[in-house]
Amino acid sequence: MSTVRRTNVTRRILGVMVVALLSVLISVMNVEAQKTERINFVGGPPAGVFGIFATGIGTYLSKTVPNLDVSVTATGGSVENIRRVNSKEADMGLSFASDVHEAYYGLEKFTGKPLTNYRAVGLVFFGVAHLITYEDSGIKGVGDLAGKRVALGTPGSGTFATAERVFRSLGIWDKITRIPLLGAAAGEAMSDGKADAFFWTGPEPDRVTTEAATKKPVRAIDIYTPASKTEFFKQYP
CATH class of the missing domain: 3.40.190.10 (Periplasmic binding protein-like II)
Known part of the structure; x- marks a missing residue:
């Protein structure tokens, strides 16, 4: 036992959030009127919590949103995901709220290099x-x-x-x-x-x-x- x-x-x-490119959010809102939209969702190591959640969210969105195909990519996790979404290497990703805050305001490891090309979509879990x-x-x-x-x-x-x-x-x-x-x-x-x-x-x-x-x-x-x-x-x- x-x-x-x-x-x-x-x-x-530590809140875990979905972050995404603003342009992708707009395109997803209008996806029903368009051809199939493909987006890349970054999570974390396959066996880790981020990897599991990203796979589940990606599968759910692909099944329930018409003309949307979500592919999930394994990554190192939170900080890497912010960098990928910010640079448009990925469209959506999971990240801790603390890392999102530091990246957006250029704090700690992001000092002098704020990353602001993304938006928080919602809270996934605490x-x-x-x-x-x-x-x-x-x-x-x-x-x-x-x-x-x-x-x-x-x-x-x-x-x-x-x-x-x-x-x-x-x-x-x-x-x-x-x-x-x-x-x-x-x-x-x-x-x-x-x-x-x-x-x-x-x-x-x-x-x-x-x-x-x-x-x-x-x-x-x-x-x-x-x-x-x-x-x-x-x-x-």
């Missing part, structure tokens, strides 16, 4: 930041991560971007061994002993944690309390 031990689990809510380890790992708080191997998403994904924000604010970004694995792959790495913990953002309850807990009890590490003692929530409201 799977067991999850919670240590004041943080519930950092994501929660998870920091998970096994109970017997000896990791009981974020301070125990120093020198440990942490799977925290692939560069370009919203999970990786969020992990960097959180861990830098806590002063441990340069003290951990960063493993570029996302979602199910991150959970499997911990189950196989190749990672001591994993961080990711997604719905709750989430399949990754549940599957990891089928091997032995896991612990959810509190990141809200230590983050609230820094400037994190002021910097990323």
Whole structure:
């Protein structure tokens, strides 16, 4: 039986949004009067939450909107999707609201280079930041991560971007061994002993944690309390 031990689990809510080129929105509104409209929808890694949601949304739109054909492309995730939609490499994509905000206003990794050639279409789901380890790992708080191997998403994904924000604010970004694995792959790495913990953002309850807990009890590490003692929530409201 799977067991999850919670240590004041943080519930950092991250809205996941659909972003799209404004021109595509207009064309989709008029698609019934036109020939078949083909649009490219970027999601994330195939086995990840973004990949699954993008496939489902794309399939639904293709079946229910006349003369619309939606193809779904696997990507690294949130940040990459914004760049692709902004540059017209893709027509629609999924992204965390925090990344959309930073890109639009030229903040953080987008400093001096704002990306504004897109619009938010709607909210898909609320994501929660998870920091998970096994109970017997000896990791009981974020301070125990120093020198440990942490799977925290692939560069370009919203999970990786969020992990960097959180861990830098806590002063441990340069003290951990960063493993570029996302979602199910991150959970499997911990189950196989190749990672001591994993961080990711997604719905709750989430399949990754549940599957990891089928091997032995896991612990959810509190990141809200230590983050609230820094400037994190002021910097990323």
